[in-house]
Amino acid sequence: MVLGTGIRDDFPLLSQTVDGKPLVYLDSAATSQKPRQVLDALSEYYRSYNANVHRGIYRLAEEATAKYEEARVKLASFVGAARPEEIVFTRGTTEALNLVAATWGRANVGPGDEILLTEMEHHSNIVPWQMLAAERGAILKYVPVTDEGRLDLDAFDRLLAGRPKLVGLTHQSNVLGTINPVRWIADLAHQAGALVVVDAAQSAPHQRVDVAALGADFLAFSGHKMLGPMGIGGLWARYALLDAMPPYHGGGEMITSVGLDRSTYKDPPYKFEAGTPNVADAIALGVAVDYMRQVGLEAITEHVHDLTAYALLRLKEIPGLTIYGPQTATNRGGAVAFTLDRVHPHDVAQVLDGEGIAVRAGHHCAEPLHRRFGIPASARASFHLYNTRAEVDALVEGLHKVRRLFARASSAAKEGAHGAG
Amino acid sequence: MALDDLYREVILDHYAHPRNRGRLEPNDVAMEGANPLCGDELVLYLRLQDGRVEGVSFEGHGCSISQASASMMTEAIKGKTLDEARALVASFKGMMRGEEPGDEMGDLAALQGVRKFPVRVKCATLPWISLEQGLDEYSARR
Numbered sequence: 001m002v003l004g005t006g007i008r009d010d011f012p013l014l015s016q017t018v019d020g021k022p023l024v025y026l027d028s029a030a031t032s033q034k035p036r037q038v039l040d041a042l043s044e045y046y047r048s049y050n051a052n053v054h055r056g057i058y059r060l061a062e063e064a065t066a067k068y069e070e071a072r073v074k075l076a077s078f079v080g081a082a083r084p085e086e087i088v089f090t091r092g093t094t095e096a097l098n099l100v101a102a103t104w105g106r107a108n109v110g111p112g113d114e115i116l117l118t119e120m121e122h123h124s125n126i127v128p129w130q131m132l133a134a135e136r137g138a139i140l141k142y143v144p145v146t147d148e149g150r151l152d153l154d155a156f157d158r159l160l161a162g163r164p165k166l167v168g169l170t171h172q173s174n175v176l177g178t179i180n181p182v183r184w185i186a187d188l189a190h191q192a193g194a195l196v197v198v199d200a201a202q203s204a205p206h207q208r209v210d211v212a213a214l215g216a217d218f219l220a221f222s223g224h225k226m227l228g229p230m231g232i233g234g235l236w237a238r239y240a241l242l243d244a245m246p247p248y249h250g251g252g253e254m255i256t257s258v259g260l261d262r263s264t265y266k267d268p269p270y271k272f273e274a275g276t277p278n279v280a281d282a283i284a285l286g287v288a289v290d291y292m293r294q295v296g297l298e299a300i301t302e303h304v305h306d307l308t309a310y311a312l313l314r315l316k317e318i319p320g321l322t323i324y325g326p327q328t329a330t331n332r333g334g335a336v337a338f339t340l341d342r343v344h345p346h347d348v349a350q351v352l353d354g355e356g357i358a359v360r361a362g363h364h365c366a367e368p369l370h371r372r373f374g375i376p377a378s379a380r381a382s383f384h385l386y387n388t389r390a391e392v393d394a395l396v397e398g399l400h401k402v403r404r405l406f407a408r409a410s411s412a413a414k415e416g417a418h419g420a421g
Numbered sequence: 422m423a424l425d426d427l428y429r430e431v432i433l434d435h436y437a438h439p440r441n442r443g444r445l446e447p448n449d450v451a452m453e454g455a456n457p458l459c460g461d462e463l464v465l466y467l468r469l470q471d472g473r474v475e476g477v478s479f480e481g482h483g484c485s486i487s488q489a490s491a492s493m494m495t496e497a498i499k500g501k502t503l504d505e506a507r508a509l510v511a512s513f514k515g516m517m518r519g520e521e522p523g524d525e526m527g528d529l530a531a532l533q534g535v536r537k538f539p540v541r542v543k544c545a546t547l548p549w550i551s552l553e554q555g556l557d558e559y560s561a562r563r
Contacts (some may be wrong), residue, residue: 350424350538375461376460
């Protein structure tokens with residue numbers, strides 16, 4: 001392990017027990033736990049300087065505004081933005097992607113235009129584009145996923161012949177763990193005249209995400225997966241691109257002047273931030289970013305990589321267990337989805353819960369990907385900087401217990417069950 | 422929360438050895454049911470004669486609770502009148518809401534442990550809702 005277990009002391013929630021057993025939290029791909037520093041920042045905001053931003057003359061409002069904008073600067077630096085105004089605060093990745101579809105999309109996508117996505121996208125990077133396509137008469141196409149869980153890059157090359165307006169892809173799959181070659185894809189997409197939107201919800205929590213190095217045009221992220229609070233995240237886009245886009249929600253804060261018939265809008269990012277923003281959570285996300293940088297992003301990446309490699313190795317010891325996605329930790333993040341022969345993923349998660357182990361079961365908001373692999377659902381363990389090899393060992397022990405409990409189910413009818421019983 | 426309350430012997434047995442599994446032909450009712458969030462899918466087949474459940478079977482896939490519940494349900498309603506089958510649906514739903522199961526429930530009482538696990542209740546009720554909808558559709562057709 002790269003990081004010591006001392007780091008766990010920063011996460012108050014992790015010290016609890018479940019039915020007398022230590023909590024083993026392996027669902028950070030759904031949401032990460034929060035360090036004390038983030039919790040304190042939230043509490044301090046509401047206790048000491050809660051005020052509405054961008055309009056108060058008084059000291060409290062000045063302080064709240066300064067801290068809110070300071071958080072924007074931290075996020076801009078975190079993703080390598082050219083200037084802070086390239087960061088739009090949103091509720092999270094989902095809202096950021098919807099914002100792009102509803103503003104840039106409506107202004108730039110017309111009948112017959114193609115939007116190219118991939119089969120491994122989270123629903124949040126599919127549904128907004130389906131809604132846009134239905135409204136504008138555009139066409140959705142998907143880059144297939146190989147049996148190994150990587151994007152079929154030859155097929156991608158061929159699909160570019162349709163000259164899509166937009167290529168949308170995840171930096172890291174929330175199911176397969178696959179880290180996609182975003183730069184390679186972005187360069188080809190740009191040559192074909194497309195813009196590139198990157199879903200960084202799963203990558204930003206564990207690795208350096210540099211928008212220039214990735215070649216992204218839009219990048220979306222969620223604070224709650226990167227040690228920050230729920231309800232805050234962001235969209236990065238080049239300033240000129242944001243400037244050319246129509247606004248998203250209408251309301252206060254996003255206007256320069258309002259008449260009865262029409263209004264004029266502020267410059268980015270404010271024209272995309274109508275209404276009172278989520279000041280407390282934005283500030284706390286800034287603190288989460290400080291925390292990650294203090295620990296060291298490279299160290300976090302290596303730590304999660306080490307746990308992933310160890311988990312892939314140990315899970316293979318379990319008879320009847322199938323891992324989806326790359327079988328080694330190369331270009332792979334810390335989400336490991338699997339199925340166990342003749343045991344439904346919900347039963348796997350239920351028995352593990354009895355051991356204090358929290359894993360997710362279902363389709364993880366990636367139904368098309370599960371259909372691609374011919375399974376209705378999977379179980380998923382995912383890691384962050386506070387997890388340990390001992391917790392991977394606990395997972396393996398727990399899975400042996402699942403097998404023993406369902407051993408009697410050995411002759412369960414397999415028909416129509418995709419092997420999951 | 423004791424896991425033994427959920428995974429009772431009789432439940433694991435029905436999961437391992439489902440009764441009345443497969444397609445029933447000919448049938449009077451073929452009712453599909455699904456829990457989209459879990460990916461559980463089920464088709465319930467009924468053959469009805471003289472106001473009784475003369476034949477019943479199911480196919481599909483899902484977790485141990487939904488599969489065992491379906492298997493036990495088919496055993497429980499075979500030979501019952503349609504009114505008796507409906508009464509059993511009501512009793513089962515009542516049990517899931519916390520009512521004590523009566524004698525008519527038999528082995529089905531083993532499923533009462535599910536109610537301690539709220540997210541799994543919809544797994545147990547899936548086949549029963551399909552049965553109710555199937556009977557409703559059948560009545561409406563006649």
